[in-house]
Amino acid sequence: MIKLQLVVTEILNIFRGLYPRSWTCYDIRELDLTVVIRQVSPVLPNNYEDSSLPVSCFVVTVENNSGTDLEVSIAFTFRNGTGNRRWENESVCTFARFTDGNGDLSGCEF
Numbered sequence: 001m002i003k004l005q006l007v008v009t010e011i012l013n014i015f016r017g018l019y020p021r022s023w024t025c026y027d028i029r030e031l032d033l034t035v036v037i038r039q040v041s042p043v044l045p046n047n048y049e050d051s052s053l054p055v056s057c058f059v060v061t062v063e064n065n066s067g068t069d070l071e072v073s074i075a076f077t078f079r080n081g082t083g084n085r086r087w088e089n090e091s092v093c094t095f096a097r098f099t100d101g102n103g104d105l106s107g108c109e110f
Helices: none
Strands: 003-006 011-018 021-028 033-040 057-064 096-099 106-109
Touching: none
Parallel strands: none
Antiparallel strands: 003 096, 011 021, 021 033, 033 057, 096 106
């Protein structure tokens, strides 16, 4: 059984978009960790009708600024918006830790 623990921490979330690219920076101060997700939706100049496909490439960069070695795993799911469960709270981002109860599996969810 996976247990979710809501962590109230200060996360600086910055989003920038410059079509066809965008990037989001998560500054997780509690862990002294920065996660940058870069995205590009490939479009060929002068051929946007044939090249504007519903695809994207994502590159994730993790910067550990702490003095502690951290093991980081990346899992990705996608939904339009911020991922908030309630549409009227689309601008609200959340952070939660999870463990499986045995200590074998743990992580965080943005």
